Structure formats: structure tokens, C-alpha cells
Amino acid sequence: MTRAVWRYVSHTIRQAPEGGATYEAFCVAAGCGAESGAHDEQEGPQDWALRHAGRTGHGLFRRVCTDHARVTRET
Ligand SMILES: [Zn+2]
Numbered sequence: 001m002t003r004a005v006w007r008y009v010s011h012t013i014r015q016a017p018e019g020g021a022t023y024e025a026f027c028v029a030a031g032c033g034a035e036s037g038a039h040d041e042q043e044g045p046q047d048w049a050l051r052h053a054g055r056t057g058h059g060l061f062r063r064v065c066t067d068h069a070r071v072t073r074e075t
Contacts, residue, residue, distance in 0.1 A: 010074035019068025025049045029058035 025045035027034040034056075036048035042065075049061045 011071050012074060013069050013071045016068040016070035019070075021065060021067045024064045024066075026062045026064070027052055027056075027058050028060050028062050029056070032056070032058055034058075 020040065022038040022040065023042045023045050024038050025036040025048060027049075034052055036045035036052075039045055045063065052061075053059055
């Protein structure tokens, strides 16, 4: 029989602004599949969605914002 000994150390997770963020928009109209691509600023996908809606009449978009998190060990 084997015994495992686990030692737990507390960690904290926080948003890490230094990692930046990315913003994307995806058209969800049936059969479209158009995407804004990843941008550093929220305005990029927003402007893309407005232009795409103007060209196609598609009006519903899935938006994704991705940030970074840093985990640090408690001392
Ligand atoms: Zn579309």
C-alpha cells in the first residue's frame, strides 16, 4: 500500500494588467461565422461589428474579453 503526503500552500490569484487584455467579436447569424479577430482595444471589435452589421444586416454578436491572471504564493 502506498501513501501520498500532500502539502498545501495557499496561493492568491489576481488580475494581471501587465499581461494585457484582448477583445474579440463573433457574428452569430446562422451560417455567417465572421470574426473581428483579436484586438488590444475594445473599440476594434466594436467598430468591426458596426461595419459588419451595416454590410450584412446581422445584428447579434458574441463578445469575448480575455485578461491575464497572476498566481502568487502566500508567504
Ligand atoms: Zn455576420
